[in-house]
Amino acid sequence: MTTTLEELRCRAQSCTACALSETRTKVVFGAGNPAAKVMLIGEAPGANEDLRGEPFVGRAGVLLDKMLLAAGFSRSENIYIANMIKCRPPENRDPTPDETAACGSFLRGQIAAVAPKIIVCLGRIAAQAMISPDFRVTKEHGVFREKGGILYMGTFHPALLLRSPSYKPDAFADLLAVRQRVASQD
Ligand code: URA
Numbered sequence: 363m364t365t366t367l368e369e370l371r372c373r374a375q376s377c378t379a380c381a382l383s384e385t386r387t388k389v390v391f392g393a394g395n396p397a398a399k400v401m402l403i404g405e406a407p408g409a410n411e412d413l414r415g416e417p418f419v420g421r422a423g424v425l426l427d428k429m430l431l432a433a434g435f436s437r438s439e440n441i442y443i444a445n446m447i448k449c450r451p452p453e454n455r456d457p458t459p460d461e462t463a464a465c466g467s468f469l470r471g472q473i474a475a476v477a478p479k480i481i482v483c484l485g486r487i488a489a490q491a492m493i494s495p496d497f498r499v500t501k502e503h504g505v506f507r508e509k510g511g512i513l514y515m516g517t518f519h520p521a522l523l524l525r526s527p528s529y530k531p532d533a534f535a536d537l538l539a540v541r542q543r544v545a546s547q548d
Pocket residue numbers: 404405406407408411416417418419422445521
């Protein structure tokens with residue numbers, strides 16, 4: 363039986379499976395429409411997300427929301443967003459394999475509960491964990507691969523787009539391709 367998102371959220375709130383639970387302010391479980399056909403997966407909460415308890419609410423999140431809206435998506439309507447790990451790593455370092463493993467059951471539960479048709483991995487860390495360990499975003503972004511009945515695609519992390527805006531057109535084209543796939547499945 364699939365565990366509901368609310369049950370998973372409750373469990374995550376009191377999770378102490380790794381040391382990040384000792385330094386977090388809030389657990390950042392996920393946000394958006396639980397019935398969305400498209401799920402975005404980021405890396406880990408940053409400082410703003412840790413304070414608010416919501417994914418992608420800092421500068422990168424503002425950019426992500428703008429690009430999503432321009433491509434016909436929004437959290438309130440047709441997107442669900444989660445991160446690989448639910449608690450902020452100190453100094454925004456990359457999550458360790460142990461932390462990612464400790465959080466894995468939450469992400470797997472979210473995928474099972476939302477049952478998206480398409481999963482978009484935002485950035486290298488998520489794409490390497492979800493698509494293939496040697497995934498190169500600059501080379502393989504925008505490519506759809508089917509796994510277990512779900513289409514996976516990796517694209518640029520919005521924080522990278524803030525640092526390197528020249529990737530924005532490619533990242534936007536990836537979102538438009540997602541939009542097109544969703545439309546063709548309707
Ligand atoms: N970066 C991420 O990968 N996730 C967030 O929620 C915020 C920044």
